[in-house]
Amino acid sequence: MAKLGGFLEIPRVEASKRKVEERIKDWKELYVPFTDEYLLKQSARCMDCGIPFCHFSCPVSNVIPEFNDFAHRGQWKEALAILESTNNFPEFTGRVCPAPCEGGCVLGINDKPVTIKNIELNIVEKGFENNWIVPKPAKAKTGKKVAVIGSGPAGLSSAQQLARLGHDVVVYERDNKAGGLLTYGIPDYKIEKWVVERRVQQMEAEGVKFVYNTNVGVDVSVEDLDKNYDAVILAGGSKKARDLPVFGRELKGIHYAMDYLSEQNKLNAGEIDEISINAKDKSVIVIGGGDTGADCVGTATRQGAKFIYQIELLSKPSLDRPQDNPWPNYPQILRVSTSHEEAKECLGGACKGDEDVREWDILTKEFRGDENGNLKEFVAVRVEWKEDEKGNKKMQEIPNSEFKVEADLAFLAIGFVHPEHEGLVKNADLKLDARGNVEANEIDYMTNKDKFFVAGDMRRGQSLVVWAITEGRQVAESVDRYLKK
């Protein structure tokens, strides 16, 4: 155990963030680096439970009590070894994971959970700082070749695992950099792109080849894959965004969130010189109350939006766990993201700080535009959720509650439906499940086509980075077994 009874003495302290007025002026990561003192103390709160529910709740099975123990002793290298034994990319999850582990933390039953995510991030960053994280190329080569399609977290983790096991791995990426949503979807202030590049470099040193700007299924045929590789892993993500087919959807100024976010990332990276969607001095409507929505809010704030309004169809979560969401499930409670903090305080460049920019129980009715087809007004109605006799929640519009809001831009951040079917999926004749994802089980991850495997969002539907890493590791295990059979 980290420290016997530590949890009784030390309260949870959140990591420090840069001041709002400072951080909205740039695209840099917004957390202040941790001090050792902070980490030693916070890790001392870990109770080293008989059943570590954090470890259970962690999709990638991080053995949290064990690295906490080392962290508490300042044994960062030992902590790193534990962390690396389950997670290829703690620097990703340490930054962008919603931390289901903390939702499962036993301390959270009647106190505040251990700051697991911060500890995780620090362990891996100490590892990089001290050059403990070095390439681990295989001792010998199996001579087997594996193609990985897609370089998001699922593709990357499967590629790394397989390369280390001695296989020749080629990663195909449609964009011109690796990382998928990590690189193009998530704003820099949450994860700066050198973080991804650093890892890619390690993988290259381990023998993974990256082929960019290549759309497999189109640029490289399914037949070629079949011919040239002993196994193929599909990790193309769930890229088909969910649309909102209401009146006025075609108006200019209505975008999928991902189109909006990736442009800013590319601008930051110098891949492009200017952006086509800019919220500066504009009124922005963000539709969808999830993380992507929040990213739009944060990006728009930084771009200098005049007004931001975010809506969510579902009801406002309570501050405490509802009865049907007991520990150790991920707590469905109201959270205030850093973007909301920022938007609340600093809309239009003038930091004042009052209301939340979010509203719940809102259903979009229509978009209205001007004569040029530009979005001008967003029309919505308030709803309420009621349980029917079977206990299912049903939505009802509240009569006469329709309202409208001035809008120049609207971002649809309401999720993704399934992977793109055009191209590879269709050409390889892959079987899909009812939701339109590529079908495979969690034991061997194999598709209906021999030697073709699938992992990550492309298989399970849109999900967390940590799930992608997990699936990447698991598909790699299956592929390795398959190749060694």
Next chain:
Amino acid sequence: MGMGIPKEQGLYRPEFEKDNCGIGLVAHIKGEKSHNIVQKALEVLERLEHRGAVGADPSTGDGAGILMEIPHEFFRRELNKELKEHEYGVAPIFFPQNEEERKQVITIIENIIEEEKQNIIAWRDVPVENKSVGVEAGRSLPIIKQLFIEKNKDEKNFEARLYIIRKRIENAIRELEITEREYVYIPSMSSKTIVYKGLLLAEQVRAFYLDLIDPLVKTAVAIIHQRYSTNTFPSWDLAQPFRYLAHNGEINTIKGNVNWMSAREPELYNEIFGDEISKLFPINKATGSDSANLDNALELLLLSGRTLLEASAMLVPRAWEKDKEMEDNFKAFFEYHSGLMEPWDGPASLAMFNGEELLCMLDRNGLRPARYLITKDDILILASEAGTQDIAFEDVKEHGRIEPNRIMYINIKEGKRYTSEEIREKLLNKPYREWLEKNKREINDIPNANRTMKNKEESTITRLKAFGYTREDLQINLAEMAKNEKEPLGSMGNDASLGVLSKHSKHLFHYFKQLFAQVTNPPIDPIREDIVTSYTSQLGVKGNILETTEDKSKTIKLNSPILTNEELNKILSLDEEDFKAKEVSILFENEKESLEEALERFFVEVEGFVDKGYNIIVLSDRGVSKEKVAIPSLLATAGLHHHLIKNKKRVGVDLIIETGEAKEVMQFATLIGYGALAVNPYLALETIEYMSEKELYITKGDVEKKQAKFIKAVSKGLLKIASKMGISTVQSYRGAQIFEAIGLEKSVVNKYFTGTASRIEGIDIKGLEKETIDRHMKAYNDFLVEDETLENIGDYKWRKNGEKRLFSPEVVASLQHSTRINDYREFKKYSKLIDEQGENLATIRALFKFKNGNKSIDINEVESVEEICKRFVSGAMSYGSISQEAHEALAIAMNTIGGKSNSGEGGERPERFTDNRRSAIKQIASGRFGVTTHYLVNADELQIKMAQGAKPGEGGHLPAHKVSEEIAETRHTSPGIDLISPPPHHDIYSIEDLAQLIFDLKNVNPQARVSVKLVSEVGVGTVAAGVSKAHADMILISGYDGGTGAAPLSSIKHTGLPWELGLSEAHQVLILNNLREKVRIQADGQMKTGRDIIIATMLGAEEYGFATAPLVVLGCVMMRACHTDLCPVGVATQRPELRRKFVGRSEYLINFFKFVAQEVRELLAELGFKSLDDLVGRTDLLEMNKAIEHWKAKGIDISNILYSPKVEGHIAKKCISSQDHGLDKVLDQKLIELSKIVLENKEKVEINLPINNINRTVGTMLSGKVAKLYGSEGLPEDTIKLNFKGYAGQSFGTFGMTGITYTLEGQGNDYIGKGLFGAKLIIKAPKNVSYKAHENIIGGNTCLFGAIRGEAYINGKVGERFAVRNSGAYAVVEGLGDHGCEYMTGGRVVVLGETGRNFASGMSGGIAYVYDVKGNFENKLNKLMVNNESLDSKDKEELKNMIEKHYKYTDSDIAREILEDFEKHLGRFVKVIAPRYKELLAEGKVK
């Protein structure tokens, strides 16, 4: 019913039958023969009847008999022949009832006698009265004849010849193909002594054997024995005495002793037998009882020319190593003989007689009683109790007891009783010290040696992986041991799967479970009673035990059976005539040979070396590589051990194991338990170095010190494991095979672990090979860069993809959620997770399936939830281990649903006795904390905790910091001092003791039923049968996996068995013995769902206990930190800030139990049964679920669990009646009648009555009445005065209440004033005795055990363990035996005379004032927890006051002497007190 103990069947294994008993002897010290001695002896036997037992048939006892001199005059008359005394031998012989078969046997006997050149004088039909035997005994009655053999005049050693003849007959009969072979038995064949015995009750002996009432039957010595066996099987042969001895106790090391004896046979030689010695083989037989085997060994030694003194001291040696009082040359005697024979270890009171010499002795720990008196006319009467003869006190010259480790030795031909100095002189017949000095070396005397490794060693990390080390092994096991010199602790039981059910590769060690003592013998306390323990081992122990020659002292002493590398290198370098070491590799290349082939190759290889004269074989698994795999070290060791035994090459060869595998105590225990002399855990030692260098879980530096701590921790752990079985030396633990195998196929067990029980089979040698190679290959990956991270499969804490645990996160979450929101559908999710384990198995019951084809019935026809809930109890968890909130929530819930809650062992606050927080079950555990008379009378059930699931065979330790004011008050101790629960109940060392405690409890609260909690292990059924015969109303069989308490992790993991086995065994064996009908069975241990209840019922349970699941319902999250007091959910903690976090509610528990009951109803409906009662024992409805695909579990055979004994139709298979406790006959009925006036009107009364030893537990029922009527306060002082004269039976004044004064003029037995709760006890010597009271014994063992308050004045000496666990009584006594004031937590004890050894061990509170007459008290004081100091003025006042009272009440001479010049004597008083208690006293926190 046939003769003898039945064959192995179902889960029953005959070798676990036990017997305890009462013994006695009457002798004329000067050797004067008389018929009077026979008559007296038979009277003694009859007065010990309560120490024996009867079974289902009250007319049949367990056996009784008498051993005496041959009644020469009588036989001369009977045969009407001129016989010369000692020139003929007599052999009583039991024959088959079948005449034809009898003739065959007679022919064999006659032929052998003729071949041995002796003459038959006559056959005599022994006159017996068949009508006097019991119904069952009568059915198996043998024909009994006596054979008279005339000595051939050329025969030089007639006794030895008779021995050969008898052995030859026994061997010949064994080969004989007749149906009634079991009947044939020769009780004795000697020219000096004769045995009359049989399956008889005490009083039947004289009625049956008509010889015994003939006045011409005369002897100077008669030894009698009253047997109490754990069965009701008719076995005439196991009645005692045997040919040379009567034994009360149990040899715990019997398997090892018998194996070693058999191993010695090739080397046995002496001049008396010469070449004929092989006629005597086998000396021992594995199937005989422990006592019979001890007798066989004794017989061999005696007839080989050893004296009775010598032979007895070899078999049951004194604990000499740590004895500060023993003379050095005497130590040398024992040290020398330890090079010949391992102790036959276990509780023992022995009486031996060879026709001339008479010897009585106790085991080293004095675990059986032996009281004696000598009359003025030289009659010695000795028995397990005092008062077995009504000898007038004025005729008594001496009242005494045999002391632990001591011998009483009388030569009747010389007419002399030897003093202990004379005994020593007689034993020191050889220059033992000189021999040892010349020949014996210590390992330190061997020069250091270098060793060149044959094989290159791989990196540490690779080898750690190849040997399957996990991070937990390093972090939890090795680090803890290297840091703190002790094993790691854990709590909340073990819900991980058995080795054979695990999907992970498990070490072979995981297929063994440690056995432990319960009921029939006591576990011992290796910490508080370490004076009797030893882990010394020696190289070069010799096989020929029949000679005493100098060469046998050539041994090398090892300080511990765990060797450092340096020590091993020294041993390996030995190359001299007597010590030649050979290293043998136990690696094999699985590409080239199978594991089985490799073992064969290696056995033959070792045999070759043995033939060449190598006598130290070092098995080594150094040098593993990708190709070279280590044979599991336990398989190699045990296999070789048995291979060499079978091939008669084991003796004189020492096996040493150098293995990378061994790292936790269990592994060392199995290696040594299966024959290894010593173990070198090179990789564990190297790992400590590796960890230290890397600062991994331990600090840097001091590597050697850390390694030494590790070795010490292992050594201590080994002794702890041996102690669980009541074994005190590693030497006798070696090869004793105190394990049960679980999950191994019989072929593996029979070949490599011969003699070990393995009742559900499992994997075979191929499976072991696969596991070994799978594990090995994890270290070798051709591609992946090696990292330094070991795996962690969650052996101790849950890990994803690790060991399957029933309490998975999902299970905890769904159980809590469903019971909180009272949602049965949610609950079903939980029970599905438990019941449907698929291939990921955790329990044996998961392999079961209900048979198809049952006719379902409508659920409305099934008994109600309420009815079912009545059968539910909550597990025993003490207030102290769990918080008040949790404890009370459990009680309220159980009272609400009509079930019963269990107080656990820590007592209960009296204000709860009368409201809904009352625990219906009140537990009585070894520490007796809070066991007041008031507590006892406020129960519906009194439960004796013999063992607890988490750590059967071990005691407990509640650390001082957990003992809050409230806890201390409830437990009647002081806040802030350590509370130790001893491993045994100090009033239960054997089964007749348990019967006595049950009787005590029944007396104090006749309305309560008495239950006995046992833990599942092989033989638990046999124990249960014994417990049923002790009149328990209910027997609880606890699974090993339950148990919420803190315990060493190795105990949690490796001791005890799942309840499926124990429950079914108990049920089967009780039926076999026709004992099931009077006793209910309860099962507990990870009971979680309705299916569990149904299966338990089918296996024989009528009631069910739940502990872990209810705790989880109350919020427990399986933190497994109970022992740290840091439970974050307020369940298992006493810290106020954490208790505030408790959110459990009794309502949640009520929901839980109702859900389980509802599931039970649904399953009953599905199976077509209306009530649980109809389902009891219906194993025919179960079968193996064949659908489960699990490569290891496939080999499991559950048919033994599902076995139903074939018995006659009238024998009940569930409880249908009740026990007869015999309460209507007790003296207290009279006492209550006489004190009616007091009980009704609080007036005073004084009662005068005679008393004798049959009056047991006197005053207890009366005390119970007082407590019931007047509560804890009782009555004003001296309200009831009870005055007795004579010998009081056991438990005099037990649980005596405030307001009662007991005066006994005479003598008391064991347990005087046990659990005293305010009464005043005065035990004084009668006025007319001629001896000095303070030099004589007046009370027995374990007096004032668990006393809480009150006073005791004892005018004489008492036996062992006086005032053990006293927490408040004030007592004055004039001398006492060993272990006085052990574990005491409060009160005052004044000792006006000598104490025995080990005084005040583990005494954390109270004060003892000891009058150090001889100035040697310091040697006897155990300073583990106390200091000795001089008295201050307050002490002096207190002391004087107590002595004055003592004088006032008893008229004690010694008290008077002291008081006459108090100041002068004061200087000799020593005060004994624990430092912490002293502080508390100064702070005014205790009185």
